[in-house]
Amino acid sequence: MSLMIVDNLGKAYRTYKTEWHRFGRWLGIPCQPNEEHWVLRHLNFEIQPGEAIGIVGQNGAGKSTLLKMITGTLQPTEGSIQVNGRIAAILELGMGFNPELSGRENVFHAAGLMGFSTRQIQKAMPDVEAFAEIGEYFDQPVRTYSSGMQMRVAFAVATAYRPEILIVDEALSVGDSYFQHKSFNRIREFQEQGTTLMIVSHDRSAIQSLCDRAILLEQGRILKDGSPEEIFDFYNALIAEKEKSTIEIKKLESGRVRTISGTGEAKIKDINLFNEKREKADFVEVGESVFIKANVVINANIGTLVFGYSIKDKHGQIMYGTNTWHTKQIVKNPRKGDEYTFLVSFPANLGPGTYSVQTALVDSQTHLTSNYEWQDLALVFDVVNSNQTYFDGSCWIEPSIRVEKA
C-alpha cells in the first residue's frame, strides 16, 4: 500500500474584485473570483513506505507550497493528498517559542502544538533534554540562549517522536557542525526505522546522501522524477539554461543518465581517461598516476573559454573539482573552428568504487553567466584496490602507523 498518494493536486490563490465577494462565497452567494493564480497544478505521485525523497526546484517553483499542503496547513484547491500515517513537519524550527519561558516549558508548549498529550510529553522530556545538550540552560529563559542553542532545543523537540513521514524544509543545517552531524544522524536513524523522508533543500550533498529519489518542480509542475543524481544534473543544466541552450539526455549502458546542456559555442569532441602506461582505461589502481584528455572544438568566436571538471563518487558527491579559471589558464579569444586539448593529470588517490567525471565549458568562474556546454557523467571509471593495504572510504590517505608498547 502506498504511504501517500498525491492525485492531480493543485493550488490556486484567488483574488476577488472586492473582498466582499470572497465573504459572499463563504455564505454561498455565487461570486466569481477576479483572478486565479495557480502556483501548483496537476501534480501526481505516489510514495512508498521507507522512501526518501528530495524536492528540488528554483525559488518560486512551488516546493514550500507542496510541503505545506502535505503537512496540512494549506488546503488544496483541486485534487487530493491521501496519507496513511503520522506526518511530522519541520518547516521552521522554533515556531512559537516564547523567549520568556524556559527551554523545558517551550518544549512542553511546542510538543503540545504537535498534538502530544501531557503524559507523552513528560515521557519524552528526558530524551529531548539529553539530545539538545545545553546543560543547565534547559531551565533558563530562552531569551538567554544563543541562536544555536535555541535551534538545538527546537530540533530536539521537533524530532522527539518518530513519525511515519518526516518533512524537512531547509532545516538540516542546524547549529554547529557537531550538532549538524548529530541531527543528520537522527534523521538517518528514523530512516532506518522505516520513516519516509521528504526534504526540500538546495544542498545537493544533503539530498544525495539521504535520498533515493528526487522530484524536480518547475513553475508548479513536476518536471522530472528520478534518482537524485539524475535530477540534480538536470537541475544544474536547467539553472544554466539560456534562451538558445538545449538539454540533451542520454541513457548510458549502465542505466545511468548523462545530461548534456549548454549553448554550444564550445563542445567536447571526445574525452578519455588514460592510465600510467598512457593507455585508455576504465579501471585504474588506487594511487595510480592518471590523466584525463579532453578535446574541445570551438563552434563560434567567443571571448574566453574555461574548462572545468569534477570527479564524483557513485552518489554524486564531488570528490574534487576545479577549472582553468582558478588555475589561471583561461583561453583568450578562441576562434571558430579552433580545437583545444586539455590534459588533466592527477594521482587517483581515491577509494575503490565507481566514479564519474562531469565537465563544464564556460566563460568564467561559474556556469551561471555563460554555459557553452555542461556534461554530467561525461566519463565513468572504476578504481580498484589490488596493490594497497585494504581501506574504507573514498579518499586514499595513506598512513604510516606506529604501535608502541608503553
Added chain:
Amino acid sequence: MSDMLKGLWAYRGFVLSSIKNEFVTRFARSKLGGFWMILQPLAQVLIYALILSAVLSAKLPGIDSQYAYAIYLTAGFLGWMLFSEIINRCLNLFIEQGNLMKKMKFPKITLPTIVVGSALLNNVMLLLAILGVFAVLGHFPTLQILWLPVLTLAMVSLALGLGLVLGILNVFIRDIGQAVPILLQVAFWFTPIVYPINIIPERLQQLLVLNPIYPIIRGYHDVLVFGQAPHLGQVILIMTVGFLILAFGLFLFRRASAELVDAL
C-alpha cells in the same frame, strides 16, 4: 462541528498550558507580577470614581452607601472588561498567529479557545479583587452572585461570536482592525457603565434596546450592586442572540479556514 470539538479535546493539554504560559509570561519580569492585571482596571475605576462620583452618586437610587457610585462603576467594569478583552484579542488573533498557522498543523479552534480561557482567568482574578475592595467599602454581595456564571456565559458567547467574525474579516480587510477600537469606545459610552441609565433622556433610553451588551451589564449591576436577580427574560434573550452570533462566527470560521492561511 464535531471534529472541531474532537480537535479541541485532543489539544486540551496544549490549550491549558498555553493559558498558563500567557498568564506567567505577561508578568514574567515585573516585580508586582499578576497584580498589574488587577491594578490597571482598578486604577481606571478609581479615576472615574474620583472625577464623577460627586456628580453622579445622587442619581443612584436603591443603594445606600457613600461609595455607591464606585460600586456601581466597578460592577459594570467587570463585565465590560471581559467583553472588550475578548474582542480586542480575537481581532488580531489570526494575523498575529499567521506564521504559526502556515507552518504547523493544529486545530485552529484552539487559538480562540485560548483567548477565551485566558480572558476568563483574568476576569475571575478581577472579580476576586473587586469583592475584596467591596468588602473594604462595607458592601457585601448576596447569594445572587451565583448568577454571575450565567451572565459570564452570555457575555463570552456574544464577545467570542463577534470577535471571530471581526478577526476573520480583519485578515482580508485590515481596516477593520483600525475601526474596531473606535467602535468599542463608542459602545463603551453607549452602555450605562460610567453613568446610571436614569440620567439620559427617556426618549434615548428606548435606543438602548438595540445595545446587546446593555442587558448583560445591567445583570452585573443587579447581581453585584443591588443584590437582586437579573431580569431573566432579557438575559435569556441576549444569551440566545449571543449563541446565534457565536454559531455564525464558528460557521464563518469553518468556511474561511482554508483561505485564512492563504491570505496570511
